[in-house]
Amino acid sequence: MSQSLFTQKPSNTNKAHASNSNSTDLHTDYLVIGAGVVGLAIAKRLSDAGKECLVVEKNALFGEETSSRNSEVIHAGIYYPSSSLKARLCVEGKRQLYRYCQQRSIDHSPLGKLIVATSSDEEEQLSAIHLKAQANGVFDLEQLTQTQVNAREPNVKATSALLSPSTGIIDAHQYMLSLVGDIEDAANAIVYKAEVTHIEQHSQGWTVAINNQGEALTLRCRWLINAAGLHANALATMYSSDVPAIHYCRGLYFSYTGHSVFHHLIYPVPEKNTVGLGIHATLDMAGQVKFGPDTQYLDTIDYRMPESTHLDAIKSDWVTAIQRYYPALDANKLHPSYAGIRPKLSGPGDPAEDFLIEGPQTHGLPNLIHLLGIESPGLTASLAVAEYVLQLIDQSE
Numbered sequence: 078m079s080q081s082l083f084t085q086k087p088s089n090t091n092k093a094h095a096s097n098s099n100s101t102d103l104h105t106d107y108l109v110i111g112a113g114v115v116g117l118a119i120a121k122r123l124s125d126a127g128k129e130c131l132v133v134e135k136n137a138l139f140g141e142e143t144s145s146r147n148s149e150v151i152h153a154g155i156y157y158p159s160s161s162l163k164a165r166l167c168v169e170g171k172r173q174l175y176r177y178c179q180q181r182s183i184d185h186s187p188l189g190k191l192i193v194a195t196s197s198d199e200e201e202q203l204s205a206i207h208l209k210a211q212a213n214g215v216f217d218l219e220q221l222t223q224t225q226v227n228a229r230e231p232n233v234k235a236t237s238a239l240l241s242p243s244t245g246i247i248d249a250h251q252y253m254l255s256l257v258g259d260i261e262d263a264a265n266a267i268v269y270k271a272e273v274t275h276i277e278q279h280s281q282g283w284t285v286a287i288n289n290q291g292e293a294l295t296l297r298c299r300w301l302i303n304a305a306g307l308h309a310n311a312l313a314t315m316y317s318s319d320v321p322a323i324h325y326c327r328g329l330y331f332s333y334t335g336h337s338v339f340h341h342l343i344y345p346v347p348e349k350n351t352v353g354l355g356i357h358a359t360l361d362m363a364g365q366v367k368f369g370p371d372t373q374y375l376d377t378i379d380y381r382m383p384e385s386t387h388l389d390a391i392k393s394d395w396v397t398a399i400q401r402y403y404p405a406l407d408a409n410k411l412h413p414s415y416a417g418i419r420p421k422l423s424g425p426g427d428p429a430e431d432f433l434i435e436g437p438q439t440h441g442l443p444n445l446i447h448l449l450g451i452e453s454p455g456l457t458a459s460l461a462v463a464e465y466v467l468q469l470i471d472q473s474e
């Protein structure tokens with residue numbers, strides 16, 4: 078739908094409607110900013126509930142930012158602090174996502190993950206991870222001995238491991254495409270190349286200024302949902318003076334050429350005092366292995382690969398890290414692939430922050446929900462996040 082929102086004819090198949098004759102002042106009941114996986118899941122849930130809703134997206138297509146620059150892992154919900162939103166929504170979101178994938182024939186595979194210990198110190202940490210998982214309601218982890226690891230993964234060197242059978246992988250693009258289908262089947266719409274440039278409160282809701290392919294227009298809505306990912310905090314400063322800072326934390330990936338040497342996702346025990354999970358091996362639905370992501374705080378959103386000397390140094394560190402659990406790694410098969418950027422609410426050295434999903438009860442602004450710091454496991458949690466947003470709305474209606 079690349080046509081201008083201004084020229085897009087409101088009709089029975091697009092419930093967002095013009096509220097006056099020259100149609101520069103459009104109105105919708107619910108306006109979602111951002112067609113990433115989270116905005117789409119919210120719009121799908123609103124559509125399921127029979128609500129009139131419109132999604133505006135500044136890019137030419139859905140999911141072009143963080144939602145297509147991640148590991149495509151369906152996380153089990155193991156590492157997050159218990160009773161955090163990340164833990165609760167990951168565990169519930171995983172359940173809903175597997176069911177949705179089955180119902181819609183979306184490519185996915187619950188191939189399981191091994192968290193591998195390579196020393197006695199790490200074995201102690203495995204026990205702590207096991208307890209944390211149980212506190213989060215993840216009761217399916219299995220402890221594996223060295224022999225059991227070898228039987229499952231002959232290429233992996235480990236003294237023991239935890240198997241998470243409910244960790245899996247998903248084709249995130251197919252998933253988002255299916256959400257788009259659900260939204261459009263309900264006669265709601267997504268408008269691309271429509272960038273929100275200004276937000277203002279009015280007596281019955283919100284007025285939003287939009288740059289739609291160079292054309293300035295105004296959209297009024299009763300409820301506004303800010304699901305703008307890396308840009309959500311900047312948008313929030315348009316309506317609030319109390320917005321936490323955003324920190325951009327890049328994760329690089331290296332692909333590994335050839336057929337997969339693993340049957341599961343392989344994660345090392347997370348290193349102490351790091352913000353990531355260690356350089357792990359994941360597979361995509363085509364069976365391609367990739368390693369990463371690492372963590373590097375940036376001042377700006379920049380997806381470019383580091384320049385070659387820096388990249389060589391990174392690769393050398395990674396080879397050492399990966400060879401701890403995969404000694405046969407061939408460094409010549411490792412190639413820089415892509416980068417994603419986490420929208421973090423915690424800066425370097427700070428303790429990890431939870432998702433910040435706030436409605437009127439928390440921030441005091443009527444008819445507004447914003448979602449800040451939606452880093453991992455946002456893909457896994459997306460359907461549960463949407464359910465949570467609907468609950469916040471219901472509490473205020």
Ligand SMILES: Cc1cc2nc3c(=O)[nH]c(=O)nc-3n(C[C@H](O)[C@H](O)[C@H](O)COP(=O)(O)OP(=O)(O)OC[C@H]3O[C@@H](n4cnc5c(N)ncnc54)[C@H](O)[C@@H]3O)c2cc1C
Pocket residue numbers: 110111112113114115116117133134135136139140141142143144145146147148149150151152271272273274304305306307308309312327328329370416417418419420451452453454455456457458
């Ligand atoms: C390296 C990395 C690995 C990850 N791995 C996993 C994983 O394996 N499993 C998992 O569950 N999660 C993972 N995540 C997290 C997951 O990818 C994110 O939580 C999720 O994609 C966030 O979706 P979103 O819709 O909030 O944001 P986005 O996908 O960024 O979508 C936000 C959208 O808002 C739009 N937008 C912004 N500003 C405006 C504006 N002014 N007007 C209109 N539109 C606007 C943007 O263009 C964008 O399309 C990972 C993240 C990273 C960075």
